[in-house]
Amino acid sequence: MMRDVYLGCLTERMEEDPRVLVLGADLMHSDGTATLQDIFPRRVVNVGVQEAHMVSMAAGLAAVGKIPLAHTFACFHARRSLDQAYISAAYARLPVKLIGTDPGITAAFNGATHMPLEDMGIMRSVPEMIVVEPTDPELLRSLLPQIIYASQPVYMRLYRKEVPAVHPVGTEAVLGRGIVLRDGSDASILASGLMVAEALAAAHALRQQGLQVRVVDMFTLKPLDRRLVYQCAVETGAIVTAENHSVINGLGAAVAETLADLMPVPLERVGVQDRFGEVGSPDFLMQRFHMTAGDIVGAVRRVLGRKRRLT
Amino acid sequence: MLSMEKYQELRTFAHRIRGETLRELGSLGFGHIGGCMSIVEVLAVLYGAVMQVDAADPEWSDRDRLVLSKGHAGPALYAALALRGFFPLEMLQTLNQGGTRLPSHADRCLTPGVDMTTGSLGQGLSAAVGMAWGLRLDGSPSFVYTILGDGECQEGQIWEAVLFAGNAGLGNLIVFIDHNQQQLDGWVQDINPLGELRQKWENFGWHAQDVDGHDTAAIYEAVLSAQAAKGSSSVIVLHTVKGKGCSFAEGETMNHHMRFTQEQMEQALADWEKEGETLL
Numbered sequence: 281m282m283r284d285v286y287l288g289c290l291t292e293r294m295e296e297d298p299r300v301l302v303l304g305a306d307l308m309h310s311d312g313t314a315t316l317q318d319i320f321p322r323r324v325v326n327v328g329v330q331e332a333h334m335v336s337m338a339a340g341l342a343a344v345g346k347i348p349l350a351h352t353f354a355c356f357h358a359r360r361s362l363d364q365a366y367i368s369a370a371y372a373r374l375p376v377k378l379i380g381t382d383p384g385i386t387a388a389f390n391g392a393t394h395m396p397l398e399d400m401g402i403m404r405s406v407p408e409m410i411v412v413e414p415t416d417p418e419l420l421r422s423l424l425p426q427i428i429y430a431s432q433p434v435y436m437r438l439y440r441k442e443v444p445a446v447h448p449v450g451t452e453a454v455l456g457r458g459i460v461l462r463d464g465s466d467a468s469i470l471a472s473g474l475m476v477a478e479a480l481a482a483a484h485a486l487r488q489q490g491l492q493v494r495v496v497d498m499f500t501l502k503p504l505d506r507r508l509v510y511q512c513a514v515e516t517g518a519i520v521t522a523e524n525h526s527v528i529n530g531l532g533a534a535v536a537e538t539l540a541d542l543m544p545v546p547l548e549r550v551g552v553q554d555r556f557g558e559v560g561s562p563d564f565l566m567q568r569f570h571m572t573a574g575d576i577v578g579a580v581r582r583v584l585g586r587k588r589r590l591t
Numbered sequence: 592m593l594s595m596e597k598y599q600e601l602r603t604f605a606h607r608i609r610g611e612t613l614r615e616l617g618s619l620g621f622g623h624i625g626g627c628m629s630i631v632e633v634l635a636v637l638y639g640a641v642m643q644v645d646a647a648d649p650e651w652s653d654r655d656r657l658v659l660s661k662g663h664a665g666p667a668l669y670a671a672l673a674l675r676g677f678f679p680l681e682m683l684q685t686l687n688q689g690g691t692r693l694p695s696h697a698d699r700c701l702t703p704g705v706d707m708t709t710g711s712l713g714q715g716l717s718a719a720v721g722m723a724w725g726l727r728l729d730g731s732p733s734f735v736y737t738i739l740g741d742g743e744c745q746e747g748q749i750w751e752a753v754l755f756a757g758n759a760g761l762g763n764l765i766v767f768i769d770h771n772q773q774q775l776d777g778w779v780q781d782i783n784p785l786g787e788l789r790q791k792w793e794n795f796g797w798h799a800q801d802v803d804g805h806d807t808a809a810i811y812e813a814v815l816s817a818q819a820a821k822g823s824s825s826v827i828v829l830h831t832v833k834g835k836g837c838s839f840a841e842g843e844t845m846n847h848h849m850r851f852t853q854e855q856m857e858q859a860l861a862d863w864e865k866e867g868e869t870l871l
Contacts, residue, residue: 322728333751336714340721343699343707344729345652348721363711364748368718372708373700
């Protein structure tokens with residue numbers, strides 16, 4: 281479970297550094313931080329159902345030298361307490377860490393009201409905000425200290441449940457740098473979150489059809505690894521993005537901007553197409569929103585068609 | 592008890608803050624005059640008698656903090672800080688100019704002595720609660736003060752913080768409400784009345800007091816009483832007059848943000864000077 285990995289890494293940090301504090305808003309049994317209350321009773325605060333207060337309070341804690349991690353569902357961080365994140369934390373240059381759980385379709389049975397398909401895009405619009413989505417346990421373990429000690433505010437998506445492991449044990453990730461998981465020269469799939477595993481499955485299927493497709497884990501949406509995007513454009517000439525998020529203002533949009541700036545090549549964006557969430561199992565929702573490995577295969581075929589027409 | 596000498600000193604300090612704020616806004620011809628004028632006396636008490644701060648070391652870790660939650664009253668705070676030596680008085684004339692360190696709303700990254708960035712109403716109280724919580728964790732002797740507007744108390748986030756801090760019993764948190772009865776669009780009573788503020792905050796578990804917000808001695812005594820309430824978060828409701836001491840703003844209904852002529856400001860400064868003579 282990602283939650284257990286998170287709690288393990290966080291406990292380690294809290295043991296070493298008394299400045300690290302945890303805030304929650306009546307979801308501490310959901311994200312597991314309730315277990316930290318027993319270990320660090322003075323440094324873990326449940327404010328109750330008041331996200332706006334929690335985020336501004338976290339800013340106040342940062343102003344007196346603490347390192348607060350404020351937890352709630354991703355949808356609430358991005359929608360309910362955005363002004364607090366923007367003004368109290370980011371504009372005030374107070375490096376609060378916002379941890380948003382149940383990103384995208386993993387809000388599953390909580391349905392549309394709880395399903396953040398826009399959180400990364402909203403947070404990306406906040407100046408100086410680092411926006412990151414650790415893909416699997418290894419990446420989370422490697423990135424969490426960098427996130428905690430970042431001098432800027434951070435918005436981090438956190439999967440609570442099991443996610444496919446895509447990175448080998450011992451991976452040392454760097455915030456802001458993508459990781460090439462599989463090389464290839466015909467096209468590149470730049471993916472994030474749940475979609476990295478789908479991208480790998482798609483690349484595997486395409487290999488059976490004689491195509492060599494590169495797969496990159498773009499776990500940091502901001503700052504985006506523009507150098508790597510450029511490299512993929514130059515070396516493979518066609519790009520597909522895949523994200524557990526709206527294609528508006530998310531990874532697909534960020535990559536499109538970068539390509540337009542640096543090296544326009546054909547691009548297809550897999551993700552949620554300007555629509556609200558729905559209730560259902562993650563598998564159902566992945567089909568519903570056309571976010572499966574099969575959908576990525578289709579996108580790669582389309583993008584290769586466009587690439588061929590250009591050459 | 593405040594000595595007669597200290598009382599006199601605070602009245603004079605308040606008078607000087609008022610005058611410097613008028614000149615500062617006067618340079619622009621517009622600004623949040625009403626809510627600046629109504630908090631002059633509490634600023635005088637805080638920076639003249641209560642707060643432990645060091646103008647030579649604005650980031651001193653054991654200092655007391657002020658969060659001006661009603662961030663639009665920044666110009667009054669800047670006048671108090673300049674008079675306390677945080678920066679030269681001449682800097683007040685740069686208010687709102689491009690590249691200034693004195694923006695319309697308080698900004699901790701720009702102005703020496705400003706402890707929190709505010710301007711989006713309702714957030715400053717929560718930030719002050721965070722500061723008080725963090726300082727308490729460290730066993731710090733510092734107090735955190737914050738000034739809210741009464742219109743600001745219509746924000747839902749205020750009541751989130753009031754509930755939380757009432758329960759948390761933050762003895763190092765002292766909140767002032769500038770209860771001048773007016774907000775941008777008119778009288779609070781006509782728009783969305785707040786009821787009895789002291790009573791409401793008491794019901795949320797706060798140590799709560801009502802005082803005349805233009806009486807420096809009364810404010811000072813109330814702060815001492817709040818400091819003594821060690822197990823409780825404290826609120827002091829300041830009964831004030833919006834625009835107080837500025838002849839063209841005081842008594843006006845629409846005095847939250849005003850445009851004024853040079854003649855009006857000259858008259859206001861002349862009246863202010865006359866008022867000063869009564870202090871001697």
